Amino acid sequence: xxFKNVKNIWLLGLILLLLNACSLTQxxxxxxxxxxxxxxxxxxxxxxxLNCGVNGNIPGFSYVQLKxxxxxxxxxxxxxxxxxxxxxxxxxxxxxxxxxxxxxxxIFDDPNAVKYRFLDTxxxxxxxxxxKIDVLSRxxxxxxxxxxxxxxxxxxxxxxxxxxxxxxxxxxxxxxxxLNGKVICVETETTSQKNLEDERKKRNLTFQIRELxxxxxxxxxxxxxxxxxVTSDRSQLDVNRNLLENPxxxxxxxxxxxxxxxxxxxxxSDSQWVNIVRWIIFALIEAEELGINxxxxxxxxxxKDPKIIRFLGLEGTADSIGSRLGLEPDYAQRIIRHVGNYxxxxxxxxxxxxxxxxxxxxxxxxxxxEEPGLIYSPPFR
Numbered sequence: 019x020x021f022k023n024v025k026n027i028w029l030l031g032l033i034l035l036l037l038n039a040c041s042l043t044q045x046x047x048x049x050x051x052x053x054x055x056x057x058x059x060x061x062x063x064x065x066x067x068l069n070c071g072v073n074g075n076i077p078g079f080s081y082v083q084l085k086x087x088x089x090x091x092x093x094x095x096x097x098x099x100x101x102x103x104x105x106x107x108x109x110x111x112x113x114x115x116x117x118x119x120x121x122x123x124x125i126f127d128d129p130n131a132v133k134y135r136f137l138d139t140x141x142x143x144x145x146x147x148x149x150k151i152d153v154l155s156r157x158x159x160x161x162x163x164x165x166x167x168x169x170x171x172x173x174x175x176x177x178x179x180x181x182x183x184x185x186x187x188x189x190x191x192x193x194x195x196x197l198n199g200k201v202i203c204v205e206t207e208t209t210s211q212k213n214l215e216d217e218r219k220k221r222n223l224t225f226q227i228r229e230l231x232x233x234x235x236x237x238x239x240x241x242x243x244x245x246x247x248v249t250s251d252r253s254q255l256d257v258n259r260n261l262l263e264n265p266x267x268x269x270x271x272x273x274x275x276x277x278x279x280x281x282x283x284x285x286x287s288d289s290q291w292v293n294i295v296r297w298i299i300f301a302l303i304e305a306e307e308l309g310i311n312x313x314x315x316x317x318x319x320x321x322k323d324p325k326i327i328r329f330l331g332l333e334g335t336a337d338s339i340g341s342r343l344g345l346e347p348d349y350a351q352r353i354i355r356h357v358g359n360y361x362x363x364x365x366x367x368x369x370x371x372x373x374x375x376x377x378x379x380x381x382x383x384x385x386x387x388e389e390p391g392l393i394y395s396p397p398f399r
Contacts, residue, residue, distance in 0.1 A: 058152055058284075058291040059125070059344055067131045070118035071151040072110065074136035075233060077257050078367050078374030079157055080112040110134050113367040114155040116357055117176060117282055117299065121153060123356040124298050124349040138231060139207035143168055146283055153295055154283040157251065159209045171286040174299045176360075178380040178392050179251040179278040181210055184259060187269040189246065194221070194273060201226045203236045203245035210250050213276040237262065251278050253368075253376055260374075294343050301350045303395040304329060305359035307383060312358045315351065329398045339398060360393065 072080035119129035331347030338347035382391030
C-alpha cells in the first residue's frame with residue numbers, strides 16, 4: 019500500500035494509538051473490577067460475617083462449651099440442622115476465638131458476626147489457601163517453610179510458646195534422652211513432629227515416633243500406655259494434661275525442644291486484608307499499652323493525649339488510621355468495647371481466674387515492670 023502523502027501516515031498512526039489506548043483502558047477496568055471482586059474485605063461485608071478457622075478442641079484457646087460435645091464428629095457437615103449449628107456457633111469460646119471476634123467487631127461493630135470452621139492440622143492450610151476461610155486463628159507456628167512455600171501471610175504473633183514433653187511422673191523420665199527406645203505420640207503435620215525428628219537425628223536416639231492425625235487419639239493412646247510420652251506446644255500439654263483422668267500423675271518436662279511463635283494466618287494475595295488483620299491485632303496490644311480497656315473506654319475518649327486521640331479515631335479528620343485500612347475511624351473503639359484489649363483477652367481465657375490458667379510469662383507486654391515479655395506493637399501514627 020502506498021501513501022500519497024505524509025498526512026495519511028500520521029492519520030493511520032493516530033488511529034492505531036487511539037485503538038491501543040482504548041484497549042489498555044478496558045484491560046485496566048477489567049483488572050480493577052476483578053481485584054474489587056476478589057477483595058476479601060468487600061466479600062466479608064457483602065456476606066455479612068467473617069469465616070474463621072479454629073481448632074475447636076483446645077480449652078482456653080478454642081472449644082465448644084457444650085457438655086460431652088466433640089467438634090470432630092460434625093466434620094463441618096453442611097447438613098447439620100440449623101438449630102444445632104447455631105447452638106454450636108454461639109458456644110465457641112477461647113483466646114483464638116476472641117481474635118476472630120475482634121476482627122468482626124472492627125468490621126461490623128458486632129463480635130458475633132463470625133462463623134467458625136473446625137479444622138485439623140492438615141485442613142487448616144488447605145482452607146485458607148482456597149479462601150474457604152478469611153482468617154485462620156488456630157495455634158499455628160510461624161516458620162519460614164510455611165511462610166515462603168504456601169500462599170499465606172502470617173499476622174503478628176499473638177502467643178509465644180515452646181515445645182516440651184508430657185510423661186508420667188512415676189516414669190522417672192526427666193529428659194528426651196530418657197525416652198530412648200520408647201514410643202512418643204505426636205500430631206502429624208505439625209512443627210512438633212518435625213522438631214522431634216530433628217532431635218532424634220541430632221542426639222542419635224532410637225525412640226519411635228507415633229504420628230496421629232487426631233489430637234484426641236494422641237492422648238487416648240498415651241493414657242492407654244501405648245505411648246510413653248507426648249510432645250507438643252507447652253500450652254497444649256498443659257491444657258490436655260488437665261483433661262486426663264488423673265492430671266497430677268503426669269508431668270511436663272522443663273526441657274524445651276523448640277520455640278513456637280503462634281500467629282493467625284491469612285492468604286497473601288490481598289494486601290489490604292493482610293494489613294487489616296495485622297493492625298487489628300496490633301490494636302489489641304496497643305490498647306493494653308495505653309491502658310484502655312472495656313471499663314474505661316468512654317472515660318479515655320475525653321483524654322487530651324494525642325496518642326489516645328489518634329488511636330481511638332477521634333481526630334475529626336478524613337485521614338484516620340481506620341480509613342487508611344478501609345475501616346471506620348472508630349474501629350479500635352469497636353474492638354475494645356466488644357472484646358477488650360490483649361490483656362483482657364488473655365486473662366479471660368488463660369489467666370489465673372480461668373479454667374485453663376497458663377502463666378503469661380513471655381506473653382506479657384514488653385514494658386511490664388515485674389516480668390517484661392515479648393508482646394509489642396509498632397507505633398500507631
